[in-house]
Amino acid sequence: MELPAKYDPALTEDKWYAYWLENKFFHSEPDEREPYTIVIPPPNVTGILHMGHVLNNTLNDVLVRKARMDGKNACWVPGTDHASIATENKVVQKLAAEGIKKEDLTREQFLEHAWEWKEKHGGIILNQLRKLGASCDWDRTKFTMDPELSDAVINTFVYFYNKGYIYRGVRMVNWDPVGLTAVSDEEVIHKDTVSKFYHLRYFISDGNGNPTDKYIIIATTRPETIMADAAICINPEDERYGWLKGQKVLIPLINKEIPIIEDSYVAMDFGTGCLKVTPAHDVNDYEIGMRHNLPVLDIIDDHGRLNEKAQILVGEDRFDARKKIVKMLEEAGNLEKMEDYTSPIGYSERTNAVIEPRLSMQWFLKMDALAKDALESVESGNVKLIPDKYRNTYRHWMENVRDWCISRQLWWGQRIPAYYLPNGQVVVAATESEALTLAQKIDADLTAADLRQDEDVLDTWFSSWLWPISVFDTNKAGHPEAEPNKDLAYYYPTNDLVTGPDILFFWVARMIMAGNEFMNDVPFRNVYLTGIVRDKLGRKMSKTLGNSPDPLVLIEKYGADAVRLGMLLCSSAGNDILYDESQIEQGRNFNNKVWNAFRLVTGWNVDEAAQQPEASAVAVKWFDNKLSQVVETVNDHFSKFRISDALMAIYKLFWDDFCAWYLEAVKPAYGAGIDKDTYDATIGFFDALLKMIHPIMPFITEELWQNMAERKAGETIMNQRYPQAKPYDTEFITAFEMACEAVAGVRNIRQSKNLSPRESLDLKIKGAFPAEVLPVVVKLANVTVAEAEGDMSAAQRFMVRTVEMFVPLTGLINVEEEIAKLETELAYQQKFLDSVRKKLSNERFVANAPEAVVAVERKKESDSLSKIESITTSLNALKNNK
């Protein structure tokens, strides 16, 4: 078969993926083998593949394919996350574009639209993963809102409620006025934001609600909330304000009288030392309010607009209201001054809206006991974080965790299974009928119609924390006492989890909690935390910056194998990835290299009569050893999750060792056939190399492996065993390296003297050069080898370790130049020798350093001495001949 000189991934990738699918190579069922399990970090169901997914899923796939080739029963479970707030937002926007307002729909109607949207867009990202080559067990594809998975979520809620871990209460929550829901603390991003610090005059009341001419100044960033002020607070120690005690002041514009209170919370050295207390709209103020029994007046509505309780500016958005009230305050003479002020402001992770601290009734899950166990799981090493610097971060979070606000004021998600009785009492049960049974124990006359289910849904993470359990067994979550089903018993705990550090707490920590609670075992052994993919300039990839390439376009342009290799090249664990398209080009180039090596090897004609040349025999022996050495290295890298190192080891083995040295050493002369021994060995090596490359570049390796020999139907490289390391001879590997150095030395001389590679040269050797590898030198350097004798001053000289090599070149030697070169080298060696000797003459060194270290120094000394000797000899000879 004639292959083109350039590899075209478009011709192979879809073909082989379809082949893998048809043969169900990705599918796993429990059997007697050791399982290797990974659950996918489920992407948002409506998500589109971005570079972060590419990195994550490439790593996952490499690990899964490697494990599969190591003989394990590999299972990678794919799926998607319903992502309640993100998806609901998208649906709301889509409906808005069609002129439909969410408020005008019933819950059922809205959900119908949402499901329709999910059906339409839900599969996209999983199909994109197929393009990347992901070897997921698609038969096991799950969605966090699959009916059975939702049941598991509901059962979990009921379980924790009955355990007393879930409670309902009014708390200051992070309100997202755009998403119209509470969000958890973790979903709030604090960003330093420049705003204004307004200094406002509050006049002292005369006792009858009229202002006197005395006033105090308070500093605030939120003048639009003054109408909700419940008091002005000073520090009791603050002498400046002693006179204020017991007085009342008037809120500007609305002239409402509020008391002066004292609380040590107020910092005397910040602002003016007077704090306006607004319990409904600030967490601290709320706590002060609780301590001092202040009334709570909520003047901001769900959308972030002032409500009628504000009395003024009713219906205005909080930020518009701020601008307007400042003007009003100024006109009323209440504005002392304003200054620029930078402070951290909370933003919603999903909608980027400024978070409004707001009091509301929410459901919470107690975290202390769960967090304690989850911390222990990591501290004890039951779960290993890679890189382990994240243990510190993890510990800090787990020790300072607050109760988890699990209710969301949304429709898309699992609806909270709490049912209210007409009298306000609440019962919690998995189904309406069970809830009715419970309710009837309270009041036997109740009917189903009397029960009202809670309107809220659960936080998305309240379903995804069950993922490693519920993808296998939907009954176990919520029922720790139940027997796990066959799949769960076999696949759990999973082996490795690959995810980003940004969801270490959102997801990873909570999965550990759920695993401990329901399985009494952690959900995975290793958590490999990838970096964030950034652009060349180190900026996070984002839609708004437009610096995020479309992976599918890249795959089309370079092939999935190239994209995978390009991503892995720069991805050491835990470090951010600075993505640059040139890395993908490098991946494509490597593809092409493999392709062309294949063209060369398969283009050879076996000559049954030919004897194996000595150089070939040496090269075969060497590469056999080298291969084992690198397999060992690669396995070691894999065991430490040093994927990019493993990749580089394979890359160099193929390109440098196999192509640049081995193939050149065994390549038959033009037009000649190759002997059978060498050919068979070469094909064997190629086979091993393809297997080593396969986890990283699955497509091209399958294509070539299939073409390398007759394959039976249903055969695939992905189910072959990974090459095993045999004992190898390091001495021989070193000897071959010396041969390579000798070849390089000759090539160097050719280059500097402008000599053609076709022109054969003499190579004279002085010293202990391993004779076994000489045939390779002879072939690759195109030289005739002999021992050096007599005067070598008319030769170009170089050294391989301690062996001197001469290429006699009468008439071509520039004596002056050679002398200068040798003198430089001599000076260097002399200096080196001095430093070694200084060490050796230090008694404390010789006495304290380990024997081996001292021996090394002695070897350095003797090597250096022998080099100096040979340099001196050559130098003298040159000088004498001058």
Add this chain to the structure above:
RNA sequence: GGGAGCAUAGCUCAGUUGGUUUAGAGCAUCUGCCUUACAAGCAGAGGGUCGGGGGUUCGACUCCCUCUGCUCCCACCA
């Protein structure tokens, strides 16, 4: 404000309990080659004293202190 981490060739990174490293790789750069697998290639070459300073040690890129710069996480000073 608290905590963590990073700083090694032009770029991205290795350097595994301090000693065969007066430091390695890939990419990029430079030089010479269209040599019959591959110019997406081949053959060579140059390039850093390990952010600054101090200390411990026979010996430090590696340990300690300090300064500088960057990054991330956490955080209720209005």
